[in-house]
Amino acid sequence: MSASTPFQQRVAAAVADKRVVRAVHLATLKKVEAREAGMDQLRDFEQIRSLAAQVKQHTLDYLPRYLEQFVEQIEGRGGAVHFAPDAEAARRIICDIATSRGLKRVVKSKSMTSEEIHLNQALEAVGLRPVETDLGEFIVQIDHDTPSHIVTPIIHKDRRQIALAMQRELGCEYTEDPTELTMIARRHLREIFRNCDLGISGVNFGVAETGTLCICTNEGNGRLTVSRPRVHVALMGIEKVIPRMRDLPVFLKLLARSSTGQPLTVYTTLISGPKRLQDADGPEELHVVLMDAGRSDIWAGEFREVLRCIRCGACLNACPVYRNIGGHAYGSVYPGPIGALLTPLLHPAGGHEELPRASSLCGACGVACPVKIDIPDLLVRLRAQTHRSHPLAKRVAMRMWLWAMKSPLVFRLGQRLLRGLLKDGGDGWATDGPGPLRAWTQPRDLPIPPKRSFRAIWQAELSNEDKRG
């Protein structure tokens, strides 16, 4: 199902795939538990969340100044910084670095920013074959799939699908054992790492004070990507910068806990410039590609807070809607609650107006977010912005709803009318509302109204009380 299929059809298809729904259910619930246990280890995680929110918001409020300092520091350490106002520029810069130096063997560590700009297709278009080396991303790549979660890209896949893809693409013997599958990937990628000449990574945090790139990973492929090749290119959104080295632990103590419940990721890598003259190994060139691509538009508007996001994935795991429709139904690189905000904000003309409505507004995402982004509130505000683009029929219906909600008489009459019109679909749910209401009831589960309304029961009870009293 492609991103151009209407949102409701994508959701219907996703919900119908019981196997995926079950897999995503189990995995996200496990992660919610792990996050809560991890946070509870901290003395006062609420206060750390507040600090993290404050540091990130401060950095954004003074963003030009911190970016300037960051760039100056990287250059002072012998790194090069490139400026990409949009995705196209970022792709061109990275392809140019590769082609002008004759770099051919490209390895990548997991980077959502590179997914966002579809970097792999661009590299392939100039004749390169970038290899994704994060296990999940590697499987996505060999199975010609797309990630469905920003931290766990193959949350939607089971071992059978993975085994088949590995057997088909790597010619190995069929096995469904996760350890064996992992070791097959290790052996395959090891040879590639041994001979690579260009490594492309993302960045979790950029420290302005020292020009340091911080990358948090668990597998070790990130470390290999930034230390094995001759040239390291780091692609980074402008919102990733933080002021000082001593701000880092505030975020590090939250990031892995929010993602997987770990106190820290296995590897926290700090990169400050390319290999030094006396260093035993390491890349000779470091290129940092600073990318805007719609971020400054968000920054200048009322949704600046969204840029605090550290991409931990906690809001996806916490979200009952994500849990039931999975990541692909969102039709965007960033799914879940944060995706429902980021995607339409980054691509205002991208046809993503439906996404902010993919939420029950239960508030679980806001509670989980380590940088305290008020996701539910922002979703409502974004919905209000897109209200004007609704079809006329919907706007008229909403007006009528408003009118009914404001007048007890109309409300009561409407209730009676609906009780007569809504038919039980056979399972206690009304799926086939009359006339234009059908568009609303079809994708949703509306219970059949009971014989007597709450108001009628209430009134009867009150008059009984009166009689007794």
Added chain:
Amino acid sequence: MNLQDFLSSLTKRGGGDRERTPLPDDLESAVRQVDGNVDLIGVFAASAEAAGARVRRTSGADWLTAIAGILGDLDATRICTQAAEVGFLSRARSAELSEHLRDSGMTVSTDTGDDELFSADASITGVSAAIAETGTVVCESGPNAARGASLIPPVHVAVVGAAQIIPDLCDYFEQLPGGPELPANVNLITGPSKTADIEGTLVTGVHGPGKLFIVVVATAS
């Protein structure tokens, strides 16, 4: 495009009348989890084990035999070790260690070139610091301290002097130098390489070392 043009999409729009959030200065009172008044070795060992590392506590007298024992149990014969002076592993101690391992029948190389690293059964490194709170060992790059040494061989043995253990993650970042002395590559290592990408099943050693041993040496001095 140059920096100023790039930043103009921000600076032109200013939003100068917006309220701006100040930078909090006191981070530590909220962030610190562990202070110096605890059994640092004990806390470190417990956190490192929880992250999947195996910790051996030794004295100045038996650290050599402890390392040889770990490697012997694994049937490791090709060992890579650093030529550099890193933390507890001074040049003299490195030499002593190499000699001890050779006497136990192992091949020891201080060359951290590709051929050595990719064919080694295990590597031994010193560390720049160890963090009690998280059970982390820190490896910094430098002359003869290769980035690949703690990364490429399937087993990593990190040697930590007890005095190198600091209480909290924030202590490490507080003391990092900001100038040219800041190493080009620093790795905070917390447990063995891990993945849970396949149906959430934990597998170690996907890219980095699948086994991490930490030998803590408590010397009298």
